[in-house]
Amino acid sequence: MKKLLCFLTAILSIFLMSVPIEAKENxxxxxxxxxxxxxxxxxxxxxxxxxxxxxEKLESDVVFVLDKSTSAQIENQALEMLKKLRMQIDKTDAKVKVGIVIFNKIANVSSWFDLSSQFDQIKVAIRKNITSGTNCHAGLLAGKEMLDQDQEVEAKRKYMIFVSDGITYMYNQEPTVTAWSFENDGSILSWAGPDNFSSKYGQTLPDWNTYLKDVKTKLESQGNTYDYPYGTTPTKTTPVDQSKEYLNSVDKALYYTYSTYESMKDEGYHCYALKGNSEGNYPWAFSFMDYLENQKEVSFESIQNDIYYLLxxxxxxxxxxxxxxxxxxxxxxxxxxxxxxxxxxxxxxxxxxxxxxxxxxxxxxxxxxxxxxxxxxxxxxxxxxxxxxxxxxxxxxxxxxxxxxxxxxxxxxxxxxxxxxxxxxxxxxxxxxxxxxxxxxxxxxxxxxxxxxxxxxxxxxxxxxYKTVEPEKIQETPKAQENITKTKQTTKKAVKTGDEQVIYPYFVIVLMSLSIMYLMKRRLHV
The missing domain is CATH 2.60.40.740 (Immunoglobulin-like)
Incomplete structure (x- = not known):
């Protein structure tokens, strides 16, 4: 029986360990x-x-993902926001860490800075000047990686501020583009750049929900067949006569930017998309930034309030x-x-x-x-x-x-x-x-x-x-109770010295001597 019970217990334990437990989401x-x-x-x-x-640990992470074309005016606004936030948290025991990602064709990532003690280093990192190319996807990937790696801070206390004009045509951490071929004024062209969008769609702004669903569907079928590293020569290009049916570099760059941005929100991070500079000749780019922010106006002041105020x-x-x-x-x-x-x-x-x-x-x-x-x-x-x-x-x-x-x-x-x-x-x-x-x-x-x-x-x-247990009472007679009372009243016990054991033999000898003398006396009288 014992062996059977042990066997059943083992089987039950294995079963329970194998059942997946679904975490209850807050x-x-x-x-x-x-x-x-x-x-x-x-x-x-x-x-x-x-x-x-x-x-909850009162720490927060703030990561700026800045387009290399971000204007000095916007940089000043970001620094002013951080300055006010620093003044607020310095009154408490809380901690805010700041990370800076500036991207061109690749992401340039800073270390973490403590807002209270390293403000000057933050200022230098934000004002860093780089050139060449625009890869929003790489910037967001780097920003996400910074936030992901900090396991000491909860997701709901992580903030990502994405500042860009929305113009992008590269994707992946290592800059990648698509060999998209199209006909223009009788010429066959195959190159990657922001003008790919108007070459394919004209000046019409898309419905972004429909557009991104279409890109996702085509991406599932076309994959990375026509991808090649930026700056190299492509080996395979899309068919010219079906250029409208194939994705180009801007299509992929926008989709990957969107999907990475949304994945950060899905993980519980607070994400903000701010437009930088003017829209220039690419109205679709600003429209895309508005789409990321759900057409809401967002400012550094409102972001500062979100970071600092709970209610x-x-x-x-x-x-x-x-x-x-x-x-x-x-x-x-x-x-x-x-x-x-x-x-x-x-x-x-x-x-x-x-x-x-x-x-x-x-x-x-x-x-x-x-x-x-x-x-x-x-x-x-x-x-x-x-x-x-x-x-x-x-x-x-x-x-x-x-x-x-x-x-x-x-x-x-x-x-x-x-x-x-x-x-x-x-x-x-x-x-x-x-x-x-x-x-x-x-x-x-x-x-x-x-x-x-x-x-x-x-x-x-x-x-x-707890259950209280009453001590069992002994039924006592009045006489017994009297004896017990007398015993309790005794305040001193006799102390045994050892003499009691010596006197008994002498007492017996005396009695025997007296008995012998008595018998002898009676015999004399007789």
Whole structure:
């Protein structure tokens, strides 16, 4: 039987290890967390709401991917953005690393720079002047590689700023072009350059969705048959009479630029496409840059806000206290301890105690400023007990903003057993003894726009009631109890010296002597 059980256990273990576990993807974008401590002897727990997440490392990566033709004016704007960002983060313990990629036909990559201590080196790297060719794809590949390699920073704290006029006709890390042949004024031409686009499509701007789908389809069939290294002589060219059906260098360069840009967004990186310089004779290039940015206007100021601010003022959290049934089916309920000594706020390393704004409506404020309180809390008692925690100032990416409060388990059980399950941050998605039924963030982004609501995970707690064992009582008679009482009243025990063992023989001899003398005396009388 033992061998059979061991065999079955081994088979089950192998099976479980072979089953792929699908990771549950986070359904929110805004970094946040909710944690709870284990219940103490008073059945109380401390809950912490944190923006951004309590466990998150407050570091960010910013990579600039700059076209070699980027104007000095745009370079100055980028440096001004970084200067303001440095001033903001220097007030905190946070860290921002900056990488610079400047591309022509290849990508020229800098090392990482610390924004706070290496600003001058960043300035030199941005102002680097190079010439010859335009390979947006190579620039984005290098920028992506920089961000990918930094495993210490989470994807949602990585930013890529792509600045270009959109003119491109090379692709791959090693500059590659397509041997595309076409007829022009009776001449057969085969060369790679930005004019390939108008030679094939004229001056009409494409619908980019349709255009890129068509390029992808043709790329799957044509592959790299007509590719050759830039600067060399091609060995095979596309058919001249079917030039419209074959991809040219601009087609491929635009598609690879787009697909790399989108892959960075898919990995969770924040990506921005800014137009550099004027569109000149290539209106399709600026149109393509607008397409990458979904036709939205983007500026260095808005990017700076995205990097620095997690939430704008007006954001708030709605938090409902926990209730339900435990793992034994017993009703449970958590109460918010509405006492100004039982909750407070932390902003970075600074602690703020609540001040009563309106005692009748349970309205409190934190961090009083000239225009009012920076943060407010509205508590609503009742059957559905909850509070609203409101932000009247922006919340940054680089200072933890936390509300710490205490909950009381109202009706702990007395029967022996293990109640609930301890899950500090709610990531196990347990349902027993939840500290809160629901906590919801109502966010406003750094541009002042309301976003979709996002739920916090709900922590759970636990406690154990042990079975008490009463000592067995002995039924005693009144006499026995009296003897026991006398014994307990004895304060000193006789000490044995060893003389007791010596006196007994002498006592026996004396008795025997007396007996002999008595018998002899009676005989004499007789």
């Amino acid at each position: 359904q929110w974008d805004i970094s946040k967390s909710k944690t709870a401590t284990q219940l103490d002897e008073k059945y109380q727990t401390k809950v912490t709401l944190s923006l951004p997440s309590k466990s 704008d003022q007006g954001s708030y959290v709605e938090d409902y206290m926990g209730s339900g049934k435990d793992n034994y089916g017993n009703e449970y309920e958590f109460d918010f301890i509405n006492d100004i000594n039982s909750f407070y706020m932390m902003v970075g390393n600074k602690k703020y105690l609540p001040e009563v704004i309106n005692d009748q409506s349970y309205h409190y404020g934190f961090d009083k400023q000239e225009k009012g309180y920076a943060y407010e809390l509205y508590y609503y008692p009742g059957k559905q007990e909850y509070f609203i925690w409101k932000m009247n100032v922006p919340v940054t990416q680089f200072d933890l903003v936390q509300l710490i409060y205490t909950l009381q388990l109202a009706n702990p059980q007395k029967e022996a057993g293990n109640y609930g399950f301890f899950d500090e941050d709610g990531h196990l998605n347990k349902d027993n003894l939840k500290t809160n039924n629901q906590a919801t963030l109502h966010p406003i982004d750094s541009q002042g726009k309301e976003q979709g609501v996002e739920d916090f995970l709900n922590p759970t707690v636990s406690y154990t009631v």
